[in-house]
Amino acid sequence: MGTSDPTVRTTPAVDETGDESSQILQTRGLCKAFGGLTATDDVDFGLEKGELRCLIGPNGAGKSTFLNLVTGQLEPTAGKIYYDGHDITEMPSHERVGRGISMKFQVPSIYEGLSVAQNVRIPLQQVADGDEFESRIREILDRFDLLAERQTVASALSHGQQQRLEIGMAMALEPKLMLLDEPVAGLSVEETAEIAELLREIAEDDGVALVVIEHDIDFVESIADRVTVLDQGSIFREGSIEAVKADPEVKRIYLGEER
Numbered sequence: 484m485g486t487s488d489p490t491v492r493t494t495p496a497v498d499e500t501g502d503e504s505s506q507i508l509q510t511r512g513l514c515k516a517f518g519g520l521t522a523t524d525d526v527d528f529g530l531e532k533g534e535l536r537c538l539i540g541p542n543g544a545g546k547s548t549f550l551n552l553v554t555g556q557l558e559p560t561a562g563k564i565y566y567d568g569h570d571i572t573e574m575p576s577h578e579r580v581g582r583g584i585s586m587k588f589q590v591p592s593i594y595e596g597l598s599v600a601q602n603v604r605i606p607l608q609q610v611a612d613g614d615e616f617e618s619r620i621r622e623i624l625d626r627f628d629l630l631a632e633r634q635t636v637a638s639a640l641s642h643g644q645q646q647r648l649e650i651g652m653a654m655a656l657e658p659k660l661m662l663l664d665e666p667v668a669g670l671s672v673e674e675t676a677e678i679a680e681l682l683r684e685i686a687e688d689d690g691v692a693l694v695v696i697e698h699d700i701d702f703v704e705s706i707a708d709r710v711t712v713l714d715q716g717s718i719f720r721e722g723s724i725e726a727v728k729a730d731p732e733v734k735r736i737y738l739g740e741e742r
């Protein structure tokens with residue numbers, strides 16, 4: 484599908500010269516089929532280090548499938564995934580986490596029966612020394628505004644606090660790439676604004692690259708450097724939020740969907 488707007492690309496930013504140093508993540512020809520259904524269709528995706536990219540598209544467009552391929556939860560049918568210059572297509576999921584790819588799922592995957600501090604301790608055990616635990620836990624809880632709740636059992640937190648806790652747990656792993664599936668679904672306006680600010684800080688201050696699946700276009704507008712639109716498993720458009728929002732073809736694929 485073509486467009487006359489030069490700020491909107493119909494093909495993604497893949498560096499064919501082999502100079503991949505500025506990109507933390509690339510996929511080439513990535514495909515995933517579930518039986519006869521192609522959920523990811525020949526996706527060439529490129530993400531700069533420290534970039535905050537939003538992934539949007541209608542229901543069933545293949546957004547979650549794409550993130551699950553990057554984390555290794557799903558195996559591709561074809562294609563390659565490169566992370567920080569290395570081919571990780573065959574790498575097991577836990578090893579990808581160890582190399583700095585962390586995922587935040589839509590439903591908070593926290594340990595509900597444990598305290599807030601104990602939750603943060605779990606990922607820290609993978610990266611920090613024992614004598615650093617207490618100071619690192621305090622640092623993370625302070626940053627994610629959960630210090631007063633350190634002894635609170637996680638199930639008693641508000642939904643917004645649980646989302647912040649899970650992002651804090653993901654940051655405890657010192658990632659280079661964080662993938663988030665609808666991090667503000669069901670949150671209040673205030674909680675959404677807090678998460679938006681945190682994600683911008685994580686990209687700008689920590690230099691972590693983020694891919695965020697999101698349906699809320701106002702939230703996308705408030706955080707994204709660039710936007711990738713998926714439709715029927717393929718990249719449909721890619722560009723600035725302004726250009727993508729103004730594209731009549733993007734509006735067309737969303738027609739009939741409540742946003």
Ligand SMILES: Nc1ncnc2c1ncn2[C@@H]1O[C@H](COP(=O)(O)OP(=O)(O)OP(=O)(O)O)[C@@H](O)[C@H]1O
Pocket residue numbers: 517520521522540541542543544545546547548549
């Ligand atoms: N494990 C699976 N087995 C079979 N089909 C699947 C599986 N996972 C996803 N699909 C199908 O693949 C397509 C893409 O699904 P996916 O969840 O990636 O889309 P999405 O863009 O994240 O959608 P939504 O916005 O509704 O979450 C859908 O048609 C879905 O039904």
